[in-house]
Structures are given as C-alpha cells and as structure tokens.
Amino acid sequence: MIQAQKGTKDILPDESIRWQFMEDTAKKVFTLANFKEIRTPIFEATELFARGVGDSTDIVNKEMYTFEKSERSLTLRPENTAGVVRAYIEHGFSRLPQPVKLWYKGPMFRYERPQAGRQRQFHQVGVEMFGSSEPSADAEVINLAVKYLNELGLNDLYVEINSLGCPECRKKYRDSIKEVLKPYLSELCEDCNFRYEKNPLRILDCKVDSCKKIFEKDDIQKVILGDFICPDCKEHFEKVKEYLNSLNIKFSVNKLLVRGLDYYNRTVFEIKSNNLGSQNAVCGGGRYDSLVETLGGQPTPAIGWAMGMERLNSLISDIQDSRLDVFVVSENTSEAFKVAEELRSKGFSAEFDYPNRKFKKQLDKAAKSAKYALIIMDDELKSNTVTIKNLDTSEQVNVSRDDYLCKIGNF
RNA sequence: GCGGGUGUCGUCAAGUGGUUAAGACCUCGGAUUGUGGUUCCGAUAUACAUGGGUUCGAAUCCCAUCAUCCGCCCCA
Numbered sequence A: 001m002i003q004a005q006k007g008t009k010d011i012l013p014d015e016s017i018r019w020q021f022m023e024d025t026a027k028k029v030f031t032l033a034n035f036k037e038i039r040t041p042i043f044e045a046t047e048l049f050a051r052g053v054g055d056s057t058d059i060v061n062k063e064m065y066t067f068e069k070s071e072r073s074l075t076l077r078p079e080n081t082a083g084v085v086r087a088y089i090e091h092g093f094s095r096l097p098q099p100v101k102l103w104y105k106g107p108m109f110r111y112e113r114p115q116a117g118r119q120r121q122f123h124q125v126g127v128e129m130f131g132s133s134e135p136s137a138d139a140e141v142i143n144l145a146v147k148y149l150n151e152l153g154l155n156d157l158y159v160e161i162n163s164l165g166c167p168e169c170r171k172k173y174r175d176s177i178k179e180v181l182k183p184y185l186s187e188l189c190e191d192c193n194f195r196y197e198k199n200p201l202r203i204l205d206c207k208v209d210s211c212k213k214i215f216e217k218d219d220i221q222k223v224i225l226g227d228f229i230c231p232d233c234k235e236h237f238e239k240v241k242e243y244l245n246s247l248n249i250k251f252s253v254n255k256l257l258v259r260g261l262d263y264y265n266r267t268v269f270e271i272k273s274n275n276l277g278s279q280n281a282v283c284g285g286g287r288y289d290s291l292v293e294t295l296g297g298q299p300t301p302a303i304g305w306a307m308g309m310e311r312l313n314s315l316i317s318d319i320q321d322s323r324l325d326v327f328v329v330s331e332n333t334s335e336a337f338k339v340a341e342e343l344r345s346k347g348f349s350a351e352f353d354y355p356n357r358k359f360k361k362q363l364d365k366a367a368k369s370a371k372y373a374l375i376i377m378d379d380e381l382k383s384n385t386v387t388i389k390n391l392d393t394s395e396q397v398n399v400s401r402d403d404y405l406c407k408i409g410n411f
Numbered sequence B: 001g002c003g004g005g006u007g008u009c010g011u012c013a014a015g016u017g018g019u020u021a022a023g024a025c026c027u028c029g030g031a032u033u034g035u036g037g038u039u040c041c042g043a044u045a046u047a048c049a050u051g052g053g054u055u056c057g058a059a060u061c062c063c064a065u066c067a068u069c070c071g072c073c074c075c076a
Helices: A013-032 A046-052 A058-062 A081-090 A135-151 A167-187 A190-198 A200-205 A209-215 A218-225 A231-246 A309-315 A333-345 A359-369 A378-383 A404-410
Strands: A043-045 A065-069 A072-076 A100-109 A121-130 A157-163 A251-253 A265-273 A281-287 A302-308 A324-329 A350-352 A370-375 A385-390 A396-400
Touching: A013 A100, A013 A121, A013 A135, A013 A309, A043 A046, A043 A081, A046 A058, A046 A072, A046 A081, A081 A100, A081 A121, A081 A302, A121 A135, A121 A309, A135 A157, A135 A231, A135 A265, A135 A281, A135 A302, A157 A231, A167 A190, A167 A200, A167 A209, A167 A218, A190 A200, A209 A218, A231 A251, A231 A265, A265 A302, A281 A309, A302 A309, A324 A333, A324 A359, A333 A350, A333 A404, A359 A370, A370 A404, A378 A385, A385 A404, A396 A404
Parallel strands: A157 A251, A324 A350, A324 A370
Antiparallel strands: A043 A072, A065 A072, A100 A121, A121 A302, A157 A265, A265 A281, A281 A302, A370 A385, A385 A396
C-alpha cells in the first residue's frame, strides 16, 4: 500500500471547505487594499534561495528539497519571498508605478521533522509590498494581516513587533550582546553556544531555564533593553507604532523578536496564538530593504509577511453549513434530473438519487445531506406541483410546478 | 539531526499468553408501495503496522524496521 509521504497530507472534502474559506477571504481582503495576486513556480534555481533566504539559515542549510535535472540544481520553494522578488526583477516591475503590492498563496516545502503545526509540504498565504520605505507601508502591511485574521474570525491572537535597525545598528547590538554574554558562555546550553557564533540575537529567546536565569542578570538586561538602533531607524519605528496605534491595532514590542531569515531589517513582527502548541506563530514578516538588490535588481525597499495556512486552519472554528441546498426526491429519474438542473441554474446546489431507490430511502438520504427535500412523486406529477420540505423544521408546502423556484429560497 | 508517546475493520474502541478477535459509528438491505434524521432486524470488511525472535501456543512478551503524534532545534 502506497501512502502519502511523511509530512504531507490530503485535504479531504470535509476540510476543503475551510481552505476555500481561507482562500476566498484572502482574495477579498487583499483586493480591497489593491494587492494583486501573483503565482510563481513551485521550483526555482537553488541559487535563488541560497542567495535570497541566506546561507546561514537552517532553511537553506538542511531543509531544502533540491534535485538535479539537466545539470541544473533546482529546489522546491521553501518560502515564497525570494520567488516573488525574482519575478519582480525579471519582469521589470521597478518600472511600474510604485509601490507594487502583491499577494500569493500556495504550497511550500521544507525537509523537517513533522510535529504539531509543521509539515514538509505546507501552505502559506502572504503579501509583499515593493518600493516604499515609508513607515505607513509597514503599518499597512501589518494592518492587512490583522484584517485578514479578523475576517477569518480569529481574535485570540497577539501581535509582537520589533525593530532590528539597519545593518549598522544591528551589528552594534550584536557585538554588545556577544560581549556581555561572553563570560557566561560555559554556563549556557549547547544550543546557545552554537547560536553565539551563528546568530547571537537568537540566544535571548532560549527556552532552557538555566539560560533564562542567566539572562535576568542586571548587566545582561541592560544590554537587552538598551537602545542600539540609530536615530533614523528609531524614528521609523516610532512612526510605525504611531500608525498602528491610530489604526487601533493592539501590539507589544518584543525586543527579543529576531526572526530567522537573513534578509530582514528594521521592522519585524509576528502574530501568535496560545492555541497552537509549541509552533505558536501564525504569521511572520518584516522589512527586507536590501533583498531586491541582493538578487540583482535596483535597490528597492520592501516589506511583507507570510502565514502558515495549516496553522490558520487549526484555529478556524467550524464555520459553514456544508450541506447541499436541495435533494430532489422522485421516482422519476429524468424528471428529478431536470429539476435538479433547473435548481442548479438558479444557483442552488442540488442532487437526486442516482439508483432511484424507493421513497423512504431517498428521503433518508435527503435528510442526511441536504437542507431541503423537493418531493416530486406521482401525486405531484399529476397535479403539476412540487412539495418543498424543510428538513430542519419538518414543515412542508405544496406549490405549483411553475413557481417553486421563487418559493424555495425563502421557505 | 536529537528525545518521548502510540500503532486492532473507513472511524472510534474492547482485549495484557490459550484455541470463531467484542461492541459502536459509517455504508448497504429489509420491516414500512408517500415522510427522514431520534424504532427494530439483518448484511458487508484480506482489522491486530511490517519483519524476525521467545513459547506447545503471541494482538498480548522481546528485538528491529516503518508509520504517526508530541517536544528540542528552526520556522509559517
């Protein structure tokens, strides 16, 4: 028996309703803010991710699905920002009126150990905005994430933001962190020692108790809470916060929020939930002002985010009534077929009993699958009427064959 | 890559060494040739993850493998 591969899943009909809801809502919310959909390929040149995502990241180092074909190294996309940037450059979008505002959805691939909220093939929906370095652009993009989540009916979430500053201020901050932690290195856990070399900023959100305790020391706290970002970056960050406040978006500043991808600068943010297990971030993003240039384009400021749709899906409560509108109950198959088609042409979902079983079986099936039963048996056929039965209330009415379509909507 | 839990019909789930492996749901049929979801009866299924081992005898004990779930790392 061949099974779906580890870390992959079938989205079955019952669940696909929720996926359609997520996708429809995305399209609606983003279109209102004049973001346009872009669809880029599932695989790209490996080099795009190596350069774009950053070769110090785990994603590039150990999680990519890479394969060779005709002497080219190709990789299944582990995220979509690099691909969208590639398309922006390739199609000369810098000559379009700026900013260029794009959104996407689709599968991503990372070779990781699956666990709650993490799969090897997973789906992201995201937005990217190119060509504006204004703080209002940051706020717009964050606002869009919050709007989308609200539209999905998710309120039990919190927004965290931080500013990493520009490369210069970040380096300063990094160096001071390294300096103050140096004496404690032998007391910190193995992972922290590894991070010390690779990504010192990440040390601070270590979950090991003994490490946390060390971070509470005064000299370390002073560095953590200290202000290392330059005046320009600081002003930018202050304005972003002002806009968010005036939009009534609740957020908290988390100085330990760092994000793992190499390309971020200035504003970074995450939206988290307490109902997700240990993978609690549902949305992550930030500003990446140097990425377009890194990938060979003109210097172009940009900001964006991505959400994990599997994580969203696990938060969305059961929403809609997925039942069929009408089940046509009749022992005359061709009449049932005809009526079902009439209903469909008016926008009602409709079905009839293919095996043409007896009345009771058909009504039974109707009750299990539909909101209304439309009964057309011998009596109805003789009198040129139909009987509409509301399967929730058991009420039914007999109406003329000619105008049942008007009746069924408001019965 | 590292650590822990779990694998019995499509789903849930009894069974902890003894010969036909319960039950429920789902599906289908009948009781009931026009009123269901909440009656009664019945039918269907290559279900003990796989491969070894221990034993007179293994779903049950041991080992390995695989799958899955949860956590670490990292990320959405």
